[in-house]
Amino acid sequence: MPDSDLGYEARSALRASRFVAPEHPDWDSVIRIPTDDELREEEERDKKRAGVRSLRALYAGAGSVSLQLRDGEITIEAERHRGHGHWEGIPGIKPTILPESVSDEVLGAAVNAALEVSRNA
Template sequence: MRKVLTFEEQRAKALAEAAERKKRAKPPKESKKAIINAHRAFTKIVSFAVYRSGCPDPKGYNEYLEPNMNAEDMGREARAALMASRFISPDHPEWDAIMRWPTPEEIKALNEADKARAGVKTLKALYNGAGSVTLTLQDAKIRLKPWRYRGRSSWEGIRGHEDTVLPEDVSDEAFGKAILDALDISRSA
C-alpha cells in the first residue's frame, strides 16, 4: 500500500524537485530586450534587464520621443535601447532590486504620468490607436514581436503572426522601417 502524503509533505517534495531541476538546468543564453509603445501623443522606448524573462531596467534606456518618428530615427533609438539592456544573473548584486515587476501602485503612477503627458483623462483614451512591439537581440539576430492591445493597459500576442527577424547589423533605417511596420500590425490587430 502506498503512503498518502500530507499537504506539507507534498509541498516539500515538490519544492525539492523544483530545486533539483533548477540545479540541473542550463543558464539561459544571453539576450537583450526593449519595448516600444507608440501612443498618439508620444512614443515610449524602454530597455529591460533580462535573465529568463525581462523587467524594466531603472538604470537602462527610458525615453519619451515624438509620436511620428521617421524610420532612421526609430531604428537609431531602438538600437540604443537594445544596447542599454543588461543581462542580469541571479548572483548579480542588483538582482533583487531590478528583477521584479512593478507593483500595482507603481503601474498606476506610470499610467497617470503617461495620461498627463498625453493630455488625456482615461486609459481608454491613452491606448486608443496605440501599438506595442518588443525587440529581442540574441545570437546576432533581432526579433520584432508586435502585440495586440487587450484592454486595461495590457497586451497579448497576435495569433497566427510570425515575428520579424533581422540581422543585428541591419541599418538603422531598415530596422526602423521594420519597427514601424510591426507597430502598424499591432495597431490593426
C-alpha cells in the same frame, strides 16, 4: 518618425539593454512586477503627460513591439493591447528576425511595420 531615425534609436536601446536571469542579483529590482498602486500611479502620470482623462483615450491608436538582440539577431515582435496597460503577443503573427548588421533604415521600417500590426490587432 522616419525609418532611419527609428532604427537608430531602436539599435541604441538594444545596445544599452541587457538580459537579467533569475539568479542574477539585480533580478528583483529589474524584473519585479509593480504593485497595483504603482501601476495606477504610473497610469495617472501617463494620462497627465498625454493630456487625457481616461485609459481608453491614453491607449487609443497605441502600438507596442518587443525588441530583442541576441546572438547577432534582432527579433521584433508586435504585441496587442489587452487592457489596463497590458500587452501580449499576437497569435498567428510571427516575429521578424533581422541580422544585427541590418541598416538603421531597414530596422526602423521593420519596427514601424510591426507597430502598424500592433495598432490593428
